[in-house]
Amino acid sequence: MLEVAALECARQRRTLFAGLSFSLGAGELLRVAGANGSGKTTLLKILCGLLEPDAGEVRWQGTPIRQLREDYTRHLVYLGHAPAVKDDLSAAENLTIACTLAGRPASPQQAQKALESYGLPATGVPIRRLSQGQRRRAALARLLLSAHAPLWLLDEPFAALDATAARFTQELIARHVAQGGAAIYTTHQEADIGAAVLRVIELG
Amino acid sequence: MIEAARCIVRRDLLLALRRPSDVGTALLFFVIVASLFPLGIGAEPNLLRAVAPGVIWVAALLSSMLSLSRLFAADHADGTLEQILLAASPLGVIVAAKVLAHWLISGLPLVAIAPLIALQYDLPAALYGTLALSLLLGTPVLSLIGAIGAALTLGLRGGGVLLALLVLPLYVPVLIMGAGSVDMAAAGLSPQGQLQLLAALLVVAAAFAPWAIAAALRISTE
Numbered sequence: 269m270l271e272v273a274a275l276e277c278a279r280q281r282r283t284l285f286a287g288l289s290f291s292l293g294a295g296e297l298l299r300v301a302g303a304n305g306s307g308k309t310t311l312l313k314i315l316c317g318l319l320e321p322d323a324g325e326v327r328w329q330g331t332p333i334r335q336l337r338e339d340y341t342r343h344l345v346y347l348g349h350a351p352a353v354k355d356d357l358s359a360a361e362n363l364t365i366a367c368t369l370a371g372r373p374a375s376p377q378q379a380q381k382a383l384e385s386y387g388l389p390a391t392g393v394p395i396r397r398l399s400q401g402q403r404r405r406a407a408l409a410r411l412l413l414s415a416h417a418p419l420w421l422l423d424e425p426f427a428a429l430d431a432t433a434a435r436f437t438q439e440l441i442a443r444h445v446a447q448g449g450a451a452i453y454t455t456h457q458e459a460d461i462g463a464a465v466l467r468v469i470e471l472g
Numbered sequence: 473m474i475e476a477a478r479c480i481v482r483r484d485l486l487l488a489l490r491r492p493s494d495v496g497t498a499l500l501f502f503v504i505v506a507s508l509f510p511l512g513i514g515a516e517p518n519l520l521r522a523v524a525p526g527v528i529w530v531a532a533l534l535s536s537m538l539s540l541s542r543l544f545a546a547d548h549a550d551g552t553l554e555q556i557l558l559a560a561s562p563l564g565v566i567v568a569a570k571v572l573a574h575w576l577i578s579g580l581p582l583v584a585i586a587p588l589i590a591l592q593y594d595l596p597a598a599l600y601g602t603l604a605l606s607l608l609l610g611t612p613v614l615s616l617i618g619a620i621g622a623a624l625t626l627g628l629r630g631g632g633v634l635l636a637l638l639v640l641p642l643y644v645p646v647l648i649m650g651a652g653s654v655d656m657a658a659a660g661l662s663p664q665g666q667l668q669l670l671a672a673l674l675v676v677a678a679a680f681a682p683w684a685i686a687a688a689l690r691i692s693t694e
Contacts, residue, residue, distance in 0.1 A: 318554060318557060319694055338560055338562055341560060346554070348551050348554050350550055350554075354487060357483070361486070365483050366555060369479065369560070369561075370555075373475060
């Protein structure tokens with residue numbers, strides 16, 4: 269599905285990675301490991317098209333992603349470093365907006381159910397009043413409504429989560445991969461996802 | 473696509489509703505700036521009547537610029553801008569929706585309150601219609617042009633001042649047509665020419681600005 273050819277990226281005159289090539293097929297899981305500042309987030313942003321690499325190319329089903337634009341982003345879910353939720357809106361409002369923007373509107377009932385399975389209270393409290401971990405859960409709840417998107421790009425999905433929520437997220441990723449999706453996630457801690465094909469790229 | 477645009481408009485209006493102080497400050501700024509002039513230049517009615525269109529338009533320009541820096545900065549800070557860039561709809565459509573929401577929040581209230589300011593300047597009631605119409609046609613152009621500047625200065629230090637330097641010169645044609653149309657009407661001539669030029673500006677800006685904003689956003693988020 270996703271092919272990466274001779275990718276190179278430098279930040280502040282320091283080469284983060286060069287000559288990075290890999291491909292990711294259906295049912296495959298890729299973990300990007302590395303120390304802080306080794307370029308994990310940068311790599312993920314390049315893969316989803318938010319950043320341009322200094323050299324090399326990312327291709328989705330054979331076509332460079334810069335030509336595809338929305339035809340590529342429609343197929344992916346990217347959850348970045350920041351939870352990407354609006355402080356003044358409730359978790360359910362945030363979730364339905366995110367789903368609509370992704371081209372797959374979710375009904376309020378679906379959103380409510382997704383939030384409940386992530387252990388978030390079914391009230392209209394604004395995100396501002398929630399803890400860091402709860403914000404993260406509110407953002408991750410989108411994964412429950414994103415089975416249609418074949419490619420998941422997750423930046424530190426387990427950060428700020430407690431053990432239960434982290435395990436639940438791991439199960440979600442494992443299920444997605446088992447059903448023929450593909451996922452790339454970054455983490456600096458070992459996380460055990462019981463998936464059939466797990467590969468690791470170590471940056472830095 | 474339409475659904476995503478409607479969702480963004482609703483989201484931005486909802487956010488403004490949850491934080492009414494943001495809308496209030498821009499509107500209050502407009503009222504205060506427009507009220508300072510009579511205090512500064514004295515209460516000579518003929519003078520006030522003569523400067524009213526220009527003063528009201530300049531105040532509208534400044535007030536619309538005041539809320540521009542927040543247009544993309546808030547979304548940039550909490551990461552929702554990344555999700556907008558990765559949305560399933562063309563970015564131009566989504567930013568057009570954002571600009572529409574910005575105009576509904578910051579431009580439309582000015583149109584509504586302008587006659588009240590005009591009262592302060594003893595502007596003849598016959599001119600209220602022209603004034604409101606010129607603002608109705610002009611303020612969306614201000615939002616559209618301003619959003620290009622807001623997108624270009626996103627994430628820069630001191631972006632607010634730079635934004636003003638970048639955007640204010642581009643506002644000049646709108647200011648000339650807008651204030652000019654009211655002046656024409658005050659002189660007993662038909663303001664139609666100026667208003668039609670304003671409408672033409674609006675059509676051109678609405679057609680091209682969203683794509684310029686989208687390109688600028690992609691550049692400044694790199």
